[in-house]
Amino acid sequence: MMNIALIAHDQKKEKLVEFTIAYEEILRKHTLFATGTTGKRIMNATTLQIHRFQSGPLGGDQQIGAKIANNEMDMVVFFRDPLTAQPHEPDVSALMRLCDVYHVPLATNMGTAEILLKGLQAGFVDWRKHH
Numbered sequence: 469m470m471n472i473a474l475i476a477h478d479q480k481k482e483k484l485v486e487f488t489i490a491y492e493e494i495l496r497k498h499t500l501f502a503t504g505t506t507g508k509r510i511m512n513a514t515t516l517q518i519h520r521f522q523s524g525p526l527g528g529d530q531q532i533g534a535k536i537a538n539n540e541m542d543m544v545v546f547f548r549d550p551l552t553a554q555p556h557e558p559d560v561s562a563l564m565r566l567c568d569v570y571h572v573p574l575a576t577n578m579g580t581a582e583i584l585l586k587g588l589q590a591g592f593v594d595w596r597k598h599h
């Protein structure tokens with residue numbers, strides 16, 4: 469059972485909801501975390517249970533970053549909006565930076581996310597144990 473974070477900016481929330489519906493049965497086997505609004509949207513559209521943090525602009529990205537720094541996150545799916553300036557852009561960058569510091573697989577778009585979920589299903593996502 470892996471710890472997986474699900475995050476999307478407003479323009480990408482619909483895409484992430486579609487993704488969680490498509491992969492609901494795989495995701496159900498894991499412990500899921502999300503920023504506030506993203507988590508609410510996914511829980512409304514699926515039967516998945518999600519630990520929700522603050523909304524991104526209020527510190528949710530940083531709370532997920534803290535889980536990464538504590539070696540408590542196995543995968544991050546973060547559908548960023550590359551076309552809209554975010555008031556908390558430093559938090560967004562910090563979260564992605566910590567993924568790179570701790571070798572946490574990070575998908576920032578649907579194409580990569582599908583590959584990661586298939587890798588997860590095949591048992592390839594075990595980076596955290598090897599630290």
Ligand SMILES: O=C(CO)COP(=O)(O)O
Nearest residue numbers: 503504505506523524525
């Ligand atoms: O802003 C976000 C990520 O940077 C996401 O936050 P919400 O899920 O609360 O919209």
